């Protein structure tokens with residue numbers, strides 16, 4: 001595509017509010033602060049409040065023979081965070097942050113440096129999850145980040161999202177910084193990706209086995225597959241990112257494509273992706289994110 005056309009496309013994309021949920025009003029928790037919380041199959045019981053302590057990550061399924069490094073489970077400085085509070089102890093991640101399991105360790109270190117130096121931020125300025133990530137990195141030492149990166153890179157990646165094409169979707173509202181279904185009539189999907197936890201209470205308790213459903217506009221998966229073939233997404237990622245991509249959260253993927261395009265992601269390694277994103281309109285980014293999240297499968301039709 002011509003450079004002028006790419007620049008024009010870049011100007012048309014901005015961060016849509018539905019992709020960056022923000023809770024309104026005081027939070028309402030499924031398990032009250034003093035009440036006991038546990039998860040199916042877990043021998044761990046905690047208070048509701050303990051599941052919401054950013055300094056100490058909940059590990060519902062501890063493996064004493066293979067423990068995460070300290071910074072993953074516990075902040076090392078006052079005001080700091082445990083990486084596993086948000087990304088979960090084995091890097092499963094949540095739609096509002098990122099799956100880290102299986103990413104190359106060097107890439108993890110580079111990205112934390114990009115957040116630290118300000119070359120990576122959110123395309124929606126001030127979005128709380130990204131601000132909190134900046135804060136977590138500011139309160140972690142480089143050696144701790146390297147340990148965390150090695151740990152997360154060794155964890156097996158498991159896809160936890162089911163992608164469904166639909167013209168209409170349930171009504172949703174923010175649950176924390178992710179959408180969740182709420183009672184009411186359905187509404188048109190209107191070009192969005194609507195990703196929700198299947199069990200909102202388990203999600204809220206940071207169950208690493210939580211699963212997600214993502215509704216995407218009709219035709220997205222086949223369209224995304226054609227776009228990916230045109231740009232060689234999978235081939236390039238196999239070379240440069242250990243095959244990164246298939247089966248991850250489509251909301252996360254879409255936020256990143258927008259971040260490359262708007263230059264919210266502008267670190268040294270971002271250039272190849274900026275060149276790709278500059279050529280994609282919003283509906284094309286939605287389609288390719290849907291196809292990647294679906295596992296980058298070839299589908300008949």
Ligand code: HEC
Nearest residue numbers: 081082083086097098108111122129130132133136140148
């Ligand atoms: C308070 C929640 C929170 C904590 C704690 C946190 N992160 Fe993050 N992290 C995020 C969010 C949100 C993003 C995605 C931000 C974005 O893309 O705008 C992210 C993104 C990342 C990414 C980029 C992943 C990718 O695929 O590009 C890496 C790497 C990362 N975090 C590593 C860490 C490490 C290491 C720690 C511990 C020192 C940590 N994070 C602690 C919320 C958190």
Ligand code: HEC
Nearest residue numbers: 228231232233236237240253256257269270272273276288
């Ligand atoms: C020229 C090689 C190349 C091509 C082609 C390419 N990518 Fe990438 N992609 C990269 C690199 C390199 C990164 C890491 C960027 C960085 O370090 O900031 C990346 C990162 C990403 C990320 C962010 C990953 C994360 O964990 O945050 C997404 C999403 C992505 N690519 C999607 C795509 C899609 C979709 C396509 C096809 C439309 C595509 N890429 C095509 C090289 C490529």
